Amino acid sequence: MVAPAHADRVRHVVEPAVVGQGLVLEDVTVRRAGARSVVEVVLDVTEDDDGGLDLDRVADATRAVSDALDAADVITGEYTLDVMSPGVDRPLTERRHFTRAVGHLLTVTLADGRTLAGRLTEVDRTGPDDAIVVVPVTPGRKGRKPVVGEPVRVPLSDVRRGRVEVDLSGIGPVDDDEADGAAAGEES
Template sequence: MVAPAHAERVRHVVEPAVADVGLVLEDVTVRKAGSRSVVEVVLDVTEDDEGGLDLDRVAEATRAVSDALDAADVIVGEYTLDVMSPGVDRPLTQRRHFTHAVGRTVTVTLSDGGSLAGRLTEVDRSGPDDSIVVVPVTPGLKGRKPVVGEPVRVSLSEVRHAHVEVDLSGIGPVDDVDQDEIAGHDAAAGKES
């Protein structure tokens, strides 16, 4: 493992390069892998950026970060540069994280120990204290529809931990009944199946 002070020097060099391409530096890790160093740079979009962090933007940032590291010569010897997005499992810790998670299902642990799970519908930046609005959703049992509750407003200062729940409900094989319905619909529409 490389000393944290070394990662801070790398962060100091990398952060302006990332900002110049319109992104936010989320994290920097420097570690040893045999005789080489591995520099991991985690990027995110700004709060008001409506675009995502696609491969073109990551490639542009990678070039900028690589050029900055080479010019500053803060890494001794050979190194491998890994530039990536934070991924869906990262905790929601800043207002911009919540802003980009609007419309997704989140689980929030409050500072009083309570918890809240549901659809994040809003991030309110208008008051003296930023807040989020979550519509609680309790899954239905045995094929029943989920129960949707009244929206709950929570101050971000009351959030101890939060993360996006990955929804895999639309992934997987389509069952035989659905395939039969689809085949029947295609045949009725005059399409070959």
């Protein structure tokens, strides 16, 4: 493992290049892989960016980061540069993470230890404390529809951690009449 100070120097060099691309630098790690170093740069879009982090934007950012690293010469010897997005399993820790997750199912752990699972419908920035609005969803049992609760407003200061849940509910066609008929056939 390469010293954290080395990653800090790399971060200092690549952050202006990333910001110049209109992106946010999430993380930088530098590690050894045999005789060479591997520099991993994790990027994200800004909170109010309507676009996503598509392959073209990653490619442009990769060129900018590579140019910055080459110009500053902060990596000794050969290195491999990996530029990536945070991925679906990244923890939600900042308001911009929640803003990008609006519309998705998520689970949040609150400061008091309780958990709340549901669909994130809004990030409220209008009050004195930023908050998220979650519509609780309890999965239905054996072919039944999920139970949807009333929206819950949670100040971001009360959120210890959060994560987006992979939502497969919309995959594939579902015919409600067939589902009801199958359920009725099972009950008779």
